[in-house]
Amino acid sequence: MTQRLYDYGALLQKVFREYLLLQSISDEQQNQILALFKKQFTVRSGVGVKMGKGLRPKSLSVDDYRLLWKALTKEPGNSLALAQLLMLFLGLTAEEVCALDSEDLLPIPNYRAYQLRITKRCVPIKKNDNDKNYIISGELPSSESYRNVPVPFLLVKLILQSAQAPQKPLFCYDKTGQRIKVNELQAEYRKLFRDFKKSFLEYHRDDGQAVRIQVSFRPENYRQSCRHFWQFLCGLQQNEIRYLGGLAQIDTAGQHYIDFNNAHKQYHMCVQMSYGLMAVAAPGTLPPKMPNGPLERKHHIDGVFNHILHTRLYIRRPCTVTITSAHGVTIKTEEGCLRWESENL
Structure with missing residues (x-):
């Protein structure tokens, strides 16, 4: 019950008491009736936890994602910030992120895109109360946890700076060059949300x-929120979402017939995830540039969430058209399809 509703109930209690006095009801009966009213009108002592659990949001809004993106990209070379971006938008656990090496960032064959190979995790070994060491283990919780996760284009630009040297941890401390620790990454991630807005x-x-x-x-609900992000902002299907999240497939097609490691499937998921991340990180800042001149025509095309954008141009007289795209474009003419990709990927 909110404060306003509680004040409203207190006012009704006074009104009921005045009414009961006019009915010549004894004080004992008045107290019994008002106690029953108060019991039905207020929240029981043990309901607070259930209320908080039921009203707590299960996913972040687009505005929340934008605030977190800005907070984590202030320092492009910060390894801890980049590791948190992978957790936030790729649904990786802290153990999986800390176990990544530079060689785990692989190009998708035949495409100008990248994927992360998730085959190991950092496992803490506690020597004593004040010392913790971590080893890299190939044992993941389930067979579905072994997967290739495509990396959106905006994240690739940030990660490539950390993946220049092979046989090296993908994320390490700038001063020591050692692999970042799981407990410190988890602490930074909790601190990120602790400083975030609260309700x-x-x-x-x-x-x-x-x-x-x-x-x-x-x-701790970030992985569930990430699945909302994939579905509603990136337009991915349920079997793709379950694969990216390291979950068992719930239908026969996803379990036996769909090859999610296929290069074409990986590139499709990468493009869809890139559209969703572009809507969060750079909404409306990537419009096509039209040619300059006295007959200049400008056309603004926003980023697409769910599907590849199809635009039809009617050219009624000879002219020169320049088209630029952040993620490539296929031009269909009477003579066939012309494939063009931007050099700025």
């Missing part, structure tokens, strides 16, 4: 005590 709900329990519970997004 609270205030209500009164049946004993009259005012209680304030937090109903904001929790960092």
Whole structure:
């Protein structure tokens, strides 16, 4: 119950008491009736946890993603920030991110795109109460956890700077050059959301005590939110989402017949994820540039969330047309298809 609703209930209680006095009802009966009203009108003491769990958001909004993207890209060379970006947009766990090596960033065959090979994780070994070491283990929780995750184009530009040297951890500390630790990455990730905006709900329990519970997004729900991002902003199908999340497929086609490691499938998922990330990181900042001159015609095309964009141009007289695209374009003419890709990928 909110504060306003509680005040409204207190006002109704006064009105009921005045009405009961006019009916010549004894004080004992009045107290019994008002106690019953108050019990039905207020929240029981043990309901607060259920309220907070039910009202807590399960996914981040587009505006929230934009704020987090800006916060994590202030320092392009910060390894901890890049590792958190992989957790936020690729759904990787902290153990999987810390175990990545430069050789795990592979090009998608026949395409100008990249994928991350997830085959190992960092496992902590506790020597004593004050010392923790980590080893790289090839044992993942399930067979579905072994997967290739395509990397959106905007993330590739940031990661390639950290993957120049082979046989080297993909993310390491700038000063020491050692692999980043799982516990420190998890602490930074929790700190990121701790400094993020929070929402609270205030209500009164049946004993009259005012209680304030937090109903904001929790960092441990980031993988669930990432699946919402893939579905509603990137337009991926459920079997693709389950593959990227390292989950078992729920249908026969996804289990036995669809090859998610195929280069064409990887590139398709990479393009869709790139569209979604572009809408978050750079909305409306990548319009095509039209040729200059006295007959200049400008046409602005926004980023697409779910499908590849199809645009038809009617040219009624000879002219020169210049088309630029952030992710490539296929031009169909009477003589066939012409493939063109930007050099700025």
